[in-house]
Amino acid sequence: MDLAERSRDAVRGDPPVDAALAREHGLSDEEWKRILEILGRTPSYAELGIFSVMWSEHCSYKSSRTYLRTLPTKAEHVLVGPGEGAGVVAIGDGLAVIFKIESHNHPSFVEPTQGAATGVGGILRDVFSMGARPIASLDSIRFGPLEDPKHRMLLRGVVHGIGGYGNAVGVPTVGGETGFHDCYRGNILVNAFNLGLVEADRIFLGQATGVGNPVVYVGSKTGRDGIHGASLLASAEFGDETEAKRPTVQVGDPFTEKCLIEACLEAMRGDALVGIQDMGAAGLTCSSFEMASRAGTGIELDLDRVPQRAAGMTPYELLLSESQERMLLVARAGEESRVLEVFERWDLDAVVVGRVTADGRMRVRWHGATVVDIPVDPVAQSAPICDRPRRPPADLGERQKLDLASIEPEGDPQGALEQLLDSPNLGDKRWVFRQYDSLVLGNTVLGPGGGAALVRVRREDGGATGKALAMAVDCNPRWCWLDPHAGAIAAVAEAARRVACTGARPLALTNCLNFGNPEKPEIMWEFAEAVRGLGEAAAALGTPVVSGNVSFYNETAGRPIFPTPTVAVVGLLGDVERRAASGFPATGLALVLLGETREELGGSEWLALRRGREAGLPPSVDLAHERRLHGLLADAVAGGVLRSAHGVSDGGLAVALARCCFAASIGARATLAEPPRVEALLFGESNGRVIATTGDLPRLLALARAAGVPAQHIGETGGSRLALGREGGAPWIDVELSRLAAIWSAAIPRRLEGS
Amino acid sequence: MFAVIQFPGSNDDRDMRFALKSALGVEAQLVWHKERALPPGTNAVLLPGGFSYGDYLRCGAMARFSPVMGAVRRFAEAGGPVLGTCNGFQVLCEAGLLPGALLRNAGLDFVCDWVHVRVERAAAPFTSRAPGQILRLPIKHGDGRYFAAPEELARLERAGQIALRYCAPDGSPDDAANPNGSADRIAGVCNARGNVMGLMPHPEHAAEPLTGGTDGLAILGSLVDAVRGGG
Numbered sequence: 001m002d003l004a005e006r007s008r009d010a011v012r013g014d015p016p017v018d019a020a021l022a023r024e025h026g027l028s029d030e031e032w033k034r035i036l037e038i039l040g041r042t043p044s045y046a047e048l049g050i051f052s053v054m055w056s057e058h059c060s061y062k063s064s065r066t067y068l069r070t071l072p073t074k075a076e077h078v079l080v081g082p083g084e085g086a087g088v089v090a091i092g093d094g095l096a097v098i099f100k101i102e103s104h105n106h107p108s109f110v111e112p113t114q115g116a117a118t119g120v121g122g123i124l125r126d127v128f129s130m131g132a133r134p135i136a137s138l139d140s141i142r143f144g145p146l147e148d149p150k151h152r153m154l155l156r157g158v159v160h161g162i163g164g165y166g167n168a169v170g171v172p173t174v175g176g177e178t179g180f181h182d183c184y185r186g187n188i189l190v191n192a193f194n195l196g197l198v199e200a201d202r203i204f205l206g207q208a209t210g211v212g213n214p215v216v217y218v219g220s221k222t223g224r225d226g227i228h229g230a231s232l233l234a235s236a237e238f239g240d241e242t243e244a245k246r247p248t249v250q251v252g253d254p255f256t257e258k259c260l261i262e263a264c265l266e267a268m269r270g271d272a273l274v275g276i277q278d279m280g281a282a283g284l285t286c287s288s289f290e291m292a293s294r295a296g297t298g299i300e301l302d303l304d305r306v307p308q309r310a311a312g313m314t315p316y317e318l319l320l321s322e323s324q325e326r327m328l329l330v331a332r333a334g335e336e337s338r339v340l341e342v343f344e345r346w347d348l349d350a351v352v353v354g355r356v357t358a359d360g361r362m363r364v365r366w367h368g369a370t371v372v373d374i375p376v377d378p379v380a381q382s383a384p385i386c387d388r389p390r391r392p393p394a395d396l397g398e399r400q401k402l403d404l405a406s407i408e409p410e411g412d413p414q415g416a417l418e419q420l421l422d423s424p425n426l427g428d429k430r431w432v433f434r435q436y437d438s439l440v441l442g443n444t445v446l447g448p449g450g451g452a453a454l455v456r457v458r459r460e461d462g463g464a465t466g467k468a469l470a471m472a473v474d475c476n477p478r479w480c481w482l483d484p485h486a487g488a489i490a491a492v493a494e495a496a497r498r499v500a501c502t503g504a505r506p507l508a509l510t511n512c513l514n515f516g517n518p519e520k521p522e523i524m525w526e527f528a529e530a531v532r533g534l535g536e537a538a539a540a541l542g543t544p545v546v547s548g549n550v551s552f553y554n555e556t557a558g559r560p561i562f563p564t565p566t567v568a569v570v571g572l573l574g575d576v577e578r579r580a581a582s583g584f585p586a587t588g589l590a591l592v593l594l595g596e597t598r599e600e601l602g603g604s605e606w607l608a609l610r611r612g613r614e615a616g617l618p619p620s621v622d623l624a625h626e627r628r629l630h631g632l633l634a635d636a637v638a639g640g641v642l643r644s645a646h647g648v649s650d651g652g653l654a655v656a657l658a659r660c661c662f663a664a665s666i667g668a669r670a671t672l673a674e675p676p677r678v679e680a681l682l683f684g685e686s687n688g689r690v691i692a693t694t695g696d697l698p699r700l701l702a703l704a705r706a707a708g709v710p711a712q713h714i715g716e717t718g719g720s721r722l723a724l725g726r727e728g729g730a731p732w733i734d735v736e737l738s739r740l741a742a743i744w745s746a747a748i749p750r751r752l753e754g755s
Numbered sequence: 756m757f758a759v760i761q762f763p764g765s766n767d768d769r770d771m772r773f774a775l776k777s778a779l780g781v782e783a784q785l786v787w788h789k790e791r792a793l794p795p796g797t798n799a800v801l802l803p804g805g806f807s808y809g810d811y812l813r814c815g816a817m818a819r820f821s822p823v824m825g826a827v828r829r830f831a832e833a834g835g836p837v838l839g840t841c842n843g844f845q846v847l848c849e850a851g852l853l854p855g856a857l858l859r860n861a862g863l864d865f866v867c868d869w870v871h872v873r874v875e876r877a878a879a880p881f882t883s884r885a886p887g888q889i890l891r892l893p894i895k896h897g898d899g900r901y902f903a904a905p906e907e908l909a910r911l912e913r914a915g916q917i918a919l920r921y922c923a924p925d926g927s928p929d930d931a932a933n934p935n936g937s938a939d940r941i942a943g944v945c946n947a948r949g950n951v952m953g954l955m956p957h958p959e960h961a962a963e964p965l966t967g968g969t970d971g972l973a974i975l976g977s978l979v980d981a982v983r984g985g986g
Binding site: 160439456 | 763767769806
């Protein structure tokens, strides 16, 4: 009798394992054959479950790995790149930041509040499991149109989930983006970012080193929730049976997470811990395999010791449960009592459930029988790689076609501005971020609602460093749909530009690549193009990719989302007392437009809203200019020349000016040369532009000239109106700020009324 | 020495400590909720914000049973100053050390924002520095709607126990400036003796210009004055 049979004998009710059952588990026939080869026998039911999750798209990155390897990941300041829980970047003073962005799209569509909440919880664990105290969260969330009641419900649910979890766990949500488009009607996006601060020599890795060391389970008890979340929910498209998948969504418990953060950070203070990892996707299975694989060891687990929430759980369920707020630790042999004591003080379960072995195998026992005995590396590292076919979408040429001559010019610039400000994409996101605690920890210098968030760096003991971290998350999905390569470049450029607008120097980035079904050649092409763009931009801007996440199968009933490579850039500001505001900070400042405005209306909000077209090529990005611009901003802030800086993006110059005015209700008057097409000047979205204010115009212009960045003095701040005019003619726009602000502020709330 | 009580789920405990230290030069010690006594030499107790025990039951309803609360009650009964902010206010109400209760915000959603409050009671140990002042302070809570029966509210008013009221930036009474639907726009109250106060806004998050302002020091500084003056 082999293991599989003995296991079936022990676990009554386990079904017989065969190729058909493997297929139901999402494994291909080829993968099934590979499993038989690796084991030399039929797997037990629990083993089949393990292969199915470990080789799922979500855990194995089988479709994406080849491409992700091309990304620039190294730099002197990168201490740990992709592959661990999150990336680690040195920021001087013996400190480092650990950050990552991750998707929780499918669960949030099925159950928005818990899906979003557990997305926040998961990313926090990725960060604090490496020894860092989480100090700032961002999120990027995308929905279908708010005219659809279901999406009003989803928006409310997701915001409640993010807020409910982040607020209770005591980590500030300092910024983010909220977008709406019909392409997300069947598949919303919830991407959660977190950044933590750590002493650079106190970084913990997810590795099971030291043969004989005890393996410790800490945190919540294991229940039946979330079984196959990674393989079935995250690694397949949605169809009509989405509702039936609700039980695969986990439930979050931020209170336990908060205790877990404090207890883990406390347990890490001595030298009793050698490795630690979150039990995230695929729970106990994935964490133990990855930890053993990284250390070149094996692990023996005794499932009977695992704290359990439900009675009668089978090995299959215990191994695949995605119950939240659990961590797997490896302690130094003989020191485990010191670890257990800490968790006991916090009233958290902590149990020795196994030990590290030398033989490179995962051996799992349950009720006296061995139910899993498989080699670690072939499962963890030799997951099949899929070289999926790629092909540009057949209608790509059609998408990109835009004859500006056939587009009717804008006859009512003020009406256009008002319509843009009233759109949910460009409107005020205060309704969202007012529900997030953006202040806890007391480090928030620039909170949500501006360009980038700015968070002061304070040591764990409260000691000041004088530094601050800037961070921003960005993507323009419409641009990525029109040209995924250019769109991805623009996402990196814009996120970095927003960081640079505070005066910070961009350091590194993390990305969350949200795409449709990779089995479709068009999706795979979009993915490959986006990754190519991401790599080019990251290299050119000196912001290596230190962590990331891929989310495929974002489609319902065959309709994919727009490719959405969300990019979060983190930058360092050397002196927090010298920084630029996002909006206009005072009256009487000179208004300077940095960068060049070209006649670029392809993929713009103006074109979509005013002419009902989503077409053309997105605005070009000159990465060399972009880098010069970022350098100029940092130098100008350090030199005390720049008072505020705000990137020009969605909605163009007019919208950016309005937003700068709203920050402190300070008006502005700008005069521009008469262009051939007024809508391109006012609403075009040319990249590489920033609206800056200064009290020392000659010096700013001189710095710009020296940096090789075009700079144009266009007006002054002050008054209660926003006036945009042509030289020597009637203004295109001249309106009371209060009127614009009222429209902008109501964009989201008015659409949520009565629902 | 100031004692900041640390419940499981407290979030602003360290922030309170840092604010006292960096802005006022006062040492504060975190006191774990399982302690049965306050550290020797404690001359003020602060109950911080957060979500004690997850606030899964009523806010503060579990924390009032924490072992340390016996010591906090004895300290208050002996006349020692006890200040609860946000979740700490909720705990003090649940513990019966302050009148009234805090209910779900009228708008049902969590609210994080800067608000203005008018100091209605200027007295040691919490508001002596701020007679009649309008303070700009942040709030961040889902359950901050102050509630007490009408006769109780009238009694509190007569006894001068209403410490802070939400107001317009110029200090005028304005229902639109009431962020959570609190009865009589009450943002903070104290006990009859005046040595226990609770407020929903976070003075510890308005303690330095870099992160939004220093108006919170009017309250924390008053407490420091009272302690230093031997009060």
